[in-house]
Amino acid sequence: MAMCAAVVQVEDLTVQFPPAAGEENNLQALGPVSFAVQPQEFVAVLGPSGSGKSTLLRVLAGLLPPSTGRVQVCGGSTAQVGLVFQQANLMPWRNVLQNITLPLELRGVPQAEAQRLGREWIEVIGLQGFESAWPRELSGGMAQRVALARALIQNPDLLLLDEPFGALDALTRERLAAELLTLWQARRNTVLMVTHSISEALLLSDRVLVFTSRPGRISLDLPVTLPRPRQEEMRYTATFGEMARALRAAIG
Ligand SMILES: Nc1ncnc2c1ncn2[C@@H]1O[C@H](COP(=O)(O)OP(=O)(O)OP(=O)(O)O)[C@@H](O)[C@H]1O
Numbered sequence: 305m306a307m308c309a310a311v312v313q314v315e316d317l318t319v320q321f322p323p324a325a326g327e328e329n330n331l332q333a334l335g336p337v338s339f340a341v342q343p344q345e346f347v348a349v350l351g352p353s354g355s356g357k358s359t360l361l362r363v364l365a366g367l368l369p370p371s372t373g374r375v376q377v378c379g380g381s382t383a384q385v386g387l388v389f390q391q392a393n394l395m396p397w398r399n400v401l402q403n404i405t406l407p408l409e410l411r412g413v414p415q416a417e418a419q420r421l422g423r424e425w426i427e428v429i430g431l432q433g434f435e436s437a438w439p440r441e442l443s444g445g446m447a448q449r450v451a452l453a454r455a456l457i458q459n460p461d462l463l464l465l466d467e468p469f470g471a472l473d474a475l476t477r478e479r480l481a482a483e484l485l486t487l488w489q490a491r492r493n494t495v496l497m498v499t500h501s502i503s504e505a506l507l508l509s510d511r512v513l514v515f516t517s518r519p520g521r522i523s524l525d526l527p528v529t530l531p532r533p534r535q536e537e538m539r540y541t542a543t544f545g546e547m548a549r550a551l552r553a554a555i556g
């Protein structure tokens with residue numbers, strides 16, 4: 305990766321959208337916000353619905369231009385950015401293995417190598433036997449695992465997760481969060497993850513940014529002082545409880 309002060313540098317970023325039908329003023333969705341994400345840091349973003357969290361991720365992914373301010377992703381257009389949405393967004397005409405290897409194909413990785421890596425990832429996410437299954441045959445949790453593998457297979461410089469477990473039931477969600485924790489602790493990609501779950505944010509991240517309601521600004525930047533490696537059981541510690549209370553209060 306190129307030499308940069310940070311993986312992500314956001315300075316005075318704002319995003320406005322054109323007025324909604326029947327409205328006169330632009331809609332200020334986000335900002336101004338400023339923050340940086342360091343290499344191998346796992347940053348969680350919490351905040352009320354409509355506070356511009358997905359908008360921020362879309363700007364970082366290069367899908368939406370900033371209205372004002374600056375956003376720098378180390379490596380610029382050559383940076384490998386992985387993106388996982390709330391819905392898995394798998395390609396319905398590609399099977400599980402073909403979905404996972406898609407980013408490698410797009411990068412021109414030879415097919416045999418792509419398949420080998422794809423099969424490795426299928427094992428990591430515990431979907432052996434489902435290589436040839438179609439997305440419509442998967443449960444929500446399985447589809448989300450495939451989406452995660454598809455994002456991680458390119459070993460991204462930056463992984464953007466937008467409520468990756470939001471559509472799942474509570475138990476599946478906890479299990480997948482624990483799996484992501486294990487995966488991340490082994491690989492340490494730089495991550496920015498939007499979530500509505502305080503405990504998910506605390507269990508996984510090094511730092512939690514809390515957004516105000518629209519337009520989203522940062523009301524709290526909380527370092528997570530739990531030691532690593534983390535385990536699920538840390539949810540029940542006093543430190544965890546105190547930080548959860550601080551986050552709850554900041555969200556309002
Ligand atoms: N393409 C768009 N055009 C117009 N307005 C938009 C567009 N995308 C988002 N908005 C508005 O910007 C604001 C922020 O939206 P965003 O999706 O970023 O919120 P969010 O924090 O991700 O919310 P949630 O937690 O519900 O996912 C909302 O008021 C939304 O209506």
Ligand SMILES: [Mg+2]
Nearest residue numbers: 357358359466
């Ligand atoms: Mg959103």
